[in-house]
Amino acid sequence: MSLNLLKTAKQIDVMATNISGRQNVHLEKIKKAINAINQFSIENFKQLKNEKSNELSFVVPTIVEHPKNRYSTTNKIYEYCVMAVDGSQIEMDRHAPTTCFLINIGTCTLKYGNAAKSIFSSTPILYAKNDELVIKNELNYSERLIEGDLLAAKRSVDEIKFLGKLLKKSSAQLPRICLLDGSLQMISLKGYYNDEIVLHEFIESGMVTELNKIKSIITESTNTVFASYISYPNSTDIINALKLTSCQSESIKCGRFGNEQSCSECIGGVLDRELFSTILSPGERSSVFYASENSLSEYYQDHRIMFFYINVNNEIARIEIPQWIGENSKLLELLHSLILDQCAKGKGYPVSLMEAHEQAVITNADRKTFITMIEKTLHHQNIPIYTSMKNHSKNLRWL
Amino acid sequence: MINKNQEEKYPKSPIGEVIETSAFNLTIQCHKLYESPAIGSLIKCGTETIVYSVISNIKTQSLDTTRTTIALAQNAFSVEDVYQENPQLQNLLSTSLNTIVVGYKQNTHINHEIPSIPPKIHDLTYCCTLEETLEFSQTFGFLRILRSSNNAHIDDVIVSFLRSTLGNSKNPSQLLLRAGQELARLLKDDTQRLTQILERVSL
Numbered sequence: 001m002s003l004n005l006l007k008t009a010k011q012i013d014v015m016a017t018n019i020s021g022r023q024n025v026h027l028e029k030i031k032k033a034i035n036a037i038n039q040f041s042i043e044n045f046k047q048l049k050n051e052k053s054n055e056l057s058f059v060v061p062t063i064v065e066h067p068k069n070r071y072s073t074t075n076k077i078y079e080y081c082v083m084a085v086d087g088s089q090i091e092m093d094r095h096a097p098t099t100c101f102l103i104n105i106g107t108c109t110l111k112y113g114n115a116a117k118s119i120f121s122s123t124p125i126l127y128a129k130n131d132e133l134v135i136k137n138e139l140n141y142s143e144r145l146i147e148g149d150l151l152a153a154k155r156s157v158d159e160i161k162f163l164g165k166l167l168k169k170s171s172a173q174l175p176r177i178c179l180l181d182g183s184l185q186m187i188s189l190k191g192y193y194n195d196e197i198v199l200h201e202f203i204e205s206g207m208v209t210e211l212n213k214i215k216s217i218i219t220e221s222t223n224t225v226f227a228s229y230i231s232y233p234n235s236t237d238i239i240n241a242l243k244l245t246s247c248q249s250e251s252i253k254c255g256r257f258g259n260e261q262s263c264s265e266c267i268g269g270v271l272d273r274e275l276f277s278t279i280l281s282p283g284e285r286s287s288v289f290y291a292s293e294n295s296l297s298e299y300y301q302d303h304r305i306m307f308f309y310i311n312v313n314n315e316i317a318r319i320e321i322p323q324w325i326g327e328n329s330k331l332l333e334l335l336h337s338l339i340l341d342q343c344a345k346g347k348g349y350p351v352s353l354m355e356a357h358e359q360a361v362i363t364n365a366d367r368k369t370f371i372t373m374i375e376k377t378l379h380h381q382n383i384p385i386y387t388s389m390k391n392h393s394k395n396l397r398w399l
Numbered sequence: 400m401i402n403k404n405q406e407e408k409y410p411k412s413p414i415g416e417v418i419e420t421s422a423f424n425l426t427i428q429c430h431k432l433y434e435s436p437a438i439g440s441l442i443k444c445g446t447e448t449i450v451y452s453v454i455s456n457i458k459t460q461s462l463d464t465t466r467t468t469i470a471l472a473q474n475a476f477s478v479e480d481v482y483q484e485n486p487q488l489q490n491l492l493s494t495s496l497n498t499i500v501v502g503y504k505q506n507t508h509i510n511h512e513i514p515s516i517p518p519k520i521h522d523l524t525y526c527c528t529l530e531e532t533l534e535f536s537q538t539f540g541f542l543r544i545l546r547s548s549n550n551a552h553i554d555d556v557i558v559s560f561l562r563s564t565l566g567n568s569k570n571p572s573q574l575l576l577r578a579g580q581e582l583a584r585l586l587k588d589d590t591q592r593l594t595q596i597l598e599r600v601s602l
Contacts, residue, residue: 108487116486345484355487358463 026269033239033267033275036246037068048244059292060244061237061307069287070280075337079113080175082342083166084352086360087155090367092133092147095391097375100128101146103155105162106359108352113174122359125158137197144198149188153198156186157206163226164213172221177338178214180228181353184305184320185291193295203299211303215324218331225325225335231349233318237292237307238272272309273316280311285319285336288326310339314348413523415496417444420517422500423548425452427524429494433459439559441527441535442498445518448505451527451535452498453545455556459494466491499548499556501541511540529567536564536574539581546585554596557582561600575600 042063049060090102102124109119127133127146134143135150146154163178170176186207192198218224246267276286291297291305306326309316319339325331342350362370378385414436419426427442429435436442440454461468475481482488503514527535535541545557561578565571579597586593 110486112484112486116483118486118488118490120487120490351485351487355491358466 029267029270030274030278032246033242033270034278036242036267037238037275037279040067040242040245042066045241045245052244056244058236058240058243059294060240061292062290063241063287064290065287067238067241067287067289068279070284071286071336072281072284073333073336073340075333077175077334077337077341080177080338080341081109081111081170082177082179082338082350082352083163083170084108084179084181084350084356085159085163085166086181086353086356087159088360088362089151089155090362090370091151092145093371095388096371097378097385097387098128099133100126100374101133101151102126102362102370103151103158104360104362105158106356106361107162107166108355108359109166109170110352110355111174118355120355120359123162135198135201144195149191150198150202152188153186153202153206156180156182156188157202157210160207160210160214164210164217167214167217167224167226172224175223175334175338176221176225177335177342178224178226179342179350179353179356181230181357182228183230184228184322185294186296189296190294199296199299203296204301208299208301208303211300211322215303215322219324222330223334225331225338226321227325227335227339228320229339229350229353230318230320232315233271233273233309235272235307235318236270237289238275239267239270240292242267242275273318276309276316277311280309280316282311282313283340285310288321288332290323290326291320310336312340312343312348314343317343411525411528414442414526415524417518417520417522417524418495420520420522422513422517425450425498425500425518425524427496427498429496431494432489432492433494435494435496436526437559437563439556439561439563441501441532441560442496442524443504443527443531444522444524445503445514446522448503448514448516450500450514450518451502451504451509451541452500453541453556453560454496455499455548455550455553456497457494458497459492462491462493468492499545499550499553501544502535509535509537511538511544513544529564532564533568536578539578542578542581543585554592558596558599565600 042065045063085105085107087103087105089104092099092101104122104124107119107121107123111117132146134145136143144150159180163180167176167178184207186203189199189202214226218226280286286309288306288308291307297304302324303322305320306323307318307320308326309318317339319335321335325335339350342352345351346354375385413430414434415427415429417425418428425444427444435457436454438454438457441451442454443449443451471485472478472481475484500513500517502509502511504510542557545553545560550556561575565574565578568574578600582593582596586596
């Protein structure tokens with residue numbers, strides 16, 4: 001028996017009724033958030049942040065420009081090159097005949113203007129050697145399998161490596177934009193804040209090494225930018241900052257899904273994109289903010305992550321950039337213009353990222369074929385194939 | 400990789416390669432978007448045996464059948480603008496040709512028959528030169544194969560082939576006479592169809 005859709009439908013009905021009941025309350029909260037940003041003072045925020053930093057159950061960004069500032073661009077660039085990278089993975093499966101995982105990296109380079117051209121690539125990387133499958137701690141001989149959050153981090157590192165290679169091969173004659181999908185902050189590693197080996201492997205040796213390479217190329221040219229693009233972001237950095245300045249309660253403990261200690265000015269549950277959709281007109285971007293300091297920040301060295309929101313006509317997107325882009329007004333202007341153009345060409349989402357995704361995507365059929373290929377290859381080489389009885393029973397589905 | 404033998408046989412660069420093969424019909428994917436010979440053109444592929452076929456249809460569509468093409472020219476002044484603004488289309492769209500196999504060449508001898516072995520998938524495909532087309536058209540026995548194909552628009556394909564061959568030949572009336580004789584034999588029971596074809600070729 002597969003999913004009982006009749007029983008599920010009834011539960012979906014109840015869920016929809018609950019959402020409808022909460023909608024008015026949520027709209028009220030958005031109004032309060034607008035009120036809070038109108039009254040926001042950077043000085044007051046800095047003071048409260050210093051005073052309460054140890055008590056807060058959430059992190060707040062560093063704000064140097066008023067969050068209500070908005071910027072537009074009239075700079076339309078017709079000739080440029082965009083390089084985008086995306087990845088997908090096949091996780092380790094303990095029921096599979098062998099232990100391995102695969103990362104597939106899709107790249108897309110589009111050149112606009114005279115001699116417009118496109119180059120796509122799809123590169124699968126199979127990790128199957130013992131030392132590729134784990135992060136080893138030489139001190140206590142412990143091992144962590146690269147799966148789940150660690151595999152997500154590994155994929156992020158592979159993605160930025162490929163982006164660095166594309167950038168290195170490209171010509172600096174035209175303005176260039178390098179794009180990644182998702183956050184530059186390796187949030188999947190937050191749960192490993194006390195595992196120095198993991199953080200060193202993925203952030204310092206991985207992400208930061210690649211960011212250094214990209215930075216060295218970008219600083220040599222005056223017309224190259226690099227960013228990661230987050231569509232429909234769920235982040236609440238600015239809302240957190242507003243909570244700090246507007247909350248009437250002694251201890252600010254209103255969250256997205258629970259508000260037991262909410263005050264009359266509670267804005268818990270509102271997302272940054274909901275707030276900025278009321279502030280930014282189509283084509284405009286917000287001020288640039290420094291991402292909230294967290295346990296991973298120190299590993300990023302001089303690549304502190306900054307971000308801004310941008311109205312790309314169809315939605316509010318979040319753009320994350322290293323500080324050497326975010327603190328350079330010319331590069332920001334170029335980035336703003338090129339992001340808007342990419343989104344216009346992609347009907348609301350950067351066309352280059354869409355095509356990189358298409359190159360990277362691994363379908364369910366591909367996943368099944370991958371396992372079959374492993375089984376056949378092992379069989380041809382007379383290597384015994386073992387799988388779990390659970391897997392066996394799933395495949396057999398006997399009566 | 401093209402070997403020396405192939406280079407001698409095919410001095411020009413290929414237009415594409417075979418992606419579907421059978422004894423009677425081939426599908427050729429063009430290497431460059433929209434760069435295909437016209438309907439009715441004679442093309443060739445194969446190494447040991449050169450297989451000749453006539454283009455019966457040209458299609459351009461999304462390479463990925465799960466992705467549909469949508470209108471992109473709302474703000475463009477020309478179709479060239481659309482392709483310049485969307486360079487990814489060059490990689491996402493593909494032009495392919497359906498062809499009807501009409502003969503083969505083995506040891507310099509041309510046969511207007513179906514080859515006993517069809518070409519291979521990925522066989523490079525070349526457009527025949529005028530000289531090759533005239534050599535192939537010394538007799539018009541291949542019109543029998545074209546006529547018997549189950550293509551609903553085969554008369555248009557025959558007309559296109561004859562128009563372009565006659566138009567480029569030094570002695571078109573002689574060629575038309577021979578082609579007309581062959582068509583008269585094939586369509587002796589359908590004079591209306593025969594007349595229509597010959598009238599259209601003579602235009």
